[in-house]
Amino acid sequence: xNWIGLQTLIKRELVRTFSIINQVIxxxxxxxxxxxxxxxxxxxxRIKQVQGVPYATFLIPGLIMLQVIDGAYGExxxxxxxxxxxxxxQELLIAPLSAFELVAGYIVSGILRALFIAALITALGxxxxxxxxxxxxxxxxxxxxxxxxxxxxxVIFGLMAEKFxxxxxxxxxxxxxxxxxxxxxxxxxxxxxxxxxxxVFNPMFHMIDAFRYSxxxxxxxxxxxxxxxxxxxxxxxxxxxxxxxxxxxxxRT
Amino acid sequence: MxxxxxxxxxxxxxxxxxxxxxxxxxxxxxxxxxxxxxxNGAGKTTTINAIVGLASIGGxxxxxxxxxxxxxxxxxxxxxxxxxxxxxxxxxxNIRDVLIYxxxxxGLRGAAVRKRADDLLERFGLTSKAKLxxxxxxxxxxxxxxxxxxxxxxxxxxxxxxxxxxxDVELRLELWAFLRELNVAxxxxxxxxxxxxxxxxxCNQIGIVExxxxxxxxxxxxxxxxxxxxxxFLELTRR
Numbered sequence: 001x002n003w004i005g006l007q008t009l010i011k012r013e014l015v016r017t018f019s020i021i022n023q024v025i026x027x028x029x030x031x032x033x034x035x036x037x038x039x040x041x042x043x044x045x046r047i048k049q050v051q052g053v054p055y056a057t058f059l060i061p062g063l064i065m066l067q068v069i070d071g072a073y074g075e076x077x078x079x080x081x082x083x084x085x086x087x088x089x090q091e092l093l094i095a096p097l098s099a100f101e102l103v104a105g106y107i108v109s110g111i112l113r114a115l116f117i118a119a120l121i122t123a124l125g126x127x128x129x130x131x132x133x134x135x136x137x138x139x140x141x142x143x144x145x146x147x148x149x150x151x152x153x154x155v156i157f158g159l160m161a162e163k164f165x166x167x168x169x170x171x172x173x174x175x176x177x178x179x180x181x182x183x184x185x186x187x188x189x190x191x192x193x194x195x196x197x198x199x200v201f202n203p204m205f206h207m208i209d210a211f212r213y214s215x216x217x218x219x220x221x222x223x224x225x226x227x228x229x230x231x232x233x234x235x236x237x238x239x240x241x242x243x244x245x246x247x248x249x250x251x252r253t
Numbered sequence: 254m255x256x257x258x259x260x261x262x263x264x265x266x267x268x269x270x271x272x273x274x275x276x277x278x279x280x281x282x283x284x285x286x287x288x289x290x291x292x293n294g295a296g297k298t299t300t301i302n303a304i305v306g307l308a309s310i311g312g313x314x315x316x317x318x319x320x321x322x323x324x325x326x327x328x329x330x331x332x333x334x335x336x337x338x339x340x341x342x343x344x345x346x347n348i349r350d351v352l353i354y355x356x357x358x359x360g361l362r363g364a365a366v367r368k369r370a371d372d373l374l375e376r377f378g379l380t381s382k383a384k385l386x387x388x389x390x391x392x393x394x395x396x397x398x399x400x401x402x403x404x405x406x407x408x409x410x411x412x413x414x415x416x417x418x419x420x421d422v423e424l425r426l427e428l429w430a431f432l433r434e435l436n437v438a439x440x441x442x443x444x445x446x447x448x449x450x451x452x453x454x455x456c457n458q459i460g461i462v463e464x465x466x467x468x469x470x471x472x473x474x475x476x477x478x479x480x481x482x483x484x485x486f487l488e489l490t491r492r
Contacts, residue, residue, distance in 0.1 A: 002327070008357025016345045087341035091402075094305045094335050095358035096327040253268070253299075253308045 006101045006108075009092065013079060013109030017116075024074060025117060028067035032121045035063050036128055039185060050187050053216045056129035061212040062184035064121045065146065069175060069207070071117045072110040072147035073154045077167045080106060080158025084250065093252065099245040103155060107238070110151025111144055118143050131215065138223075139214035145230045146207045150175075152237035159241075159250050178204040183212075188220045203233055256319040258283045258332075258410050258441035259304065265312030266299050266465075273299040275465035276313070281458070283318070283409075286436045287443045288456035288473075292490050296465040297445045298338070301412055304443075305335045317410060331359060334408035336399045338415045342387040348398055349374060349383040352405045359406040366405070373401040376431075393424045400428070410441045417451060429455060453482040463490045 017024055040056040050058040083089030092102060122139075125131045133139040153170065161167050182204030188196045199205050200221060209219040210226035219226065245251070259281040266274040274296045281287045291297050302308035304315055306322060306329075315322045320329035342351050352370035356362065374380045377397035379390075387395060396416065403411055413432075417425045432455060436442050446452055452459060452473075459476050461469040468489045469476060476485055 002358075002360050004360045004362050005358045008354055008362070011357075012343065012346070012354055015350075019345050086344065087337075087339055088343050090307060090337065090341050091343065091355055092358060093307055094330060094333075095355070096330040096360065097358055098327075248309055252306070253302060 002096055002098070002101055005095060005097045006105055009097070009102070009105030010108050010112070013075065013105065014112060016079060017075065017109070017113050024071065024113070025120070028071060028117050029120050029124065032063045032067060032124060033128075036060070036124065040129055051189075051212075051216055051218050051220075054129075054131075056125075057131040057215060058187070058212070059185065060121070060125040060129065060131050061133075061215045062208050064118050064125075064143075065204075065208045065211050066179050066184055067117050067121060068114040068143055068146055069150050069179060069204070070171070072114040072150040073157075073171065073175065075110040075113045076106040076151045076154030077158040077161070077170075078154075078164075079109070080155055081161050081164065081167055084158070089251065093248075099242060103152075103238070103242050103245050106155050107148055107151040107241075110154060111147040114143055114147035114150075115140075133214045134217055135214045139211070142207070142211040142214060142227075142230070145227075145234050146211070149230065149234035149237050152234065152241040155241040156237065156244060159244050175204075178202050179208070183208045183220070203229055206230060255283050257281060257316075258285065258318060259287075259443070260316040260319075261300075261304075261313065262315075263313035264300065264303060264310065264315060266296075266303055266308060267311045272465050274303070274462075277462065277465070277467045278313075279460055279467060279470050281441060281443060283441055284436070284439060285441055285458050286432075286456045287441070288452035288459040289443060289445045289462065290449070290452055290459060290486060291445075291462035295462045295490070297462055298414060300462070301335070301414055301443070301445065305333055305412065306330060331406070332408055333410045333412060334403035334406065336403040336411070336413045336416055338418060340387065340395045340399065342395075342398065342402070344386060344388060346386070347384045348379060348387055348390070351387065351398070352402055355402050356405045361406055369405060369407075373404060377401050393420050396420050396424070396428075400431075404435075408440070410443070411435065412443045414445050415447065416444065417446065417448060425451075449482045449486055453477065461486060461489050 040059045047055040157167055157170055182202045188199045191199060206226040206229040209221055210223060210230060213219050213223050257280040262278045264274050264277045277300060289297050299308055303310050306326065310323060317329040317332045322329045346354055349370055352373060353366055356366040374383055379394060379397060382390060387398060417428055432442060444456060456473050459471060459473050460467055
């Protein structure tokens, strides 16, 4: 195992993240601030409670998940694609780094970016609406699992994409719509019965619901179910990302 | 008997219906200065990419100092440094960090690496540019940085793909002097170039590839005889 190589790759990804901080760190924080203002403080004042907690407390974990997903996917997808496009990924490919070390480097970097963004938004929640997680272990576990899943998806799409536009495809047509209908703003108890039955097949719903447990101690479906869905999807995405990298898919000619 | 720096046996590389490398076999002895020549599309860069791990191998085998590039890839890759034709530096790092991070990917870090990076920057006249990203360098400086990066982990084998393409005469002569010095100090060098006088000047052994096949493999003196390398090259590669 080339530990120094792996650490160097992670460090390089962090340097990249902080050199484009106005693109990847501040936008999710400011967007969340606006969501909290409009939905949490303005409209939310007309909603008394959801799942037995103030609406703002209900809202914050969903907003954190939204940005964790976006941050983790954005980190690995753009880095892998940019490396391929600019050929700088060849620096890694000729070095004694295994496929496992390469994938691990991108995944850990995605997790770290997601944790950093989550920490900032969590602090916003504490300051603006006086809400904080009640189960920090679960809070960290869900962020790490979800960031692993979306970092792995980022590696997959970063490898498959032929142009930057292709990377946005997953975000535009799958992630964003599924997150928004997956319970960021409302409990599925508010939905018509048919929509409730459909929503449980939305993987984003399980991520948000599991994460919300860490804030409210309750959710729409049992925690074990939600966590199982997230773990299963993360394992699948990791497996595909690893298999593609081992094959050198669009990396080695 | 010394283990050769490169041992290639029956190397085959296909891209769909196109056979880019068609059963090439040759050795490059430890300490040699080897020129791999051929017209565009002959298979030179594909062969180099197979050696360094940028291309998968369709058939045959490659060993670097006795390490198979597939079965024993980690040990093989440590032995080789590549200076590619393209400027593929990390755009988020200054050029000093480009060297230090590259060493990191090879499992090296610490004060010794930082000193080597500083020494290489000084050797190539880049010290004053150490804090700049590579896009701020001139073409000649980028070419020198390519070489510095390939050498940061002190490889026993240096592969140069068109190292003097697009550089002025002064820098070309400077690079030639440096490469000779490096070779005399024990580094095996493989060079591809379209400047035949460069190969004639530097290399003690030359291989010529044409349409994926090795059509000549000789010491430079034997290959040329009393003719010029250009005459020999044109005769062997006329399609």
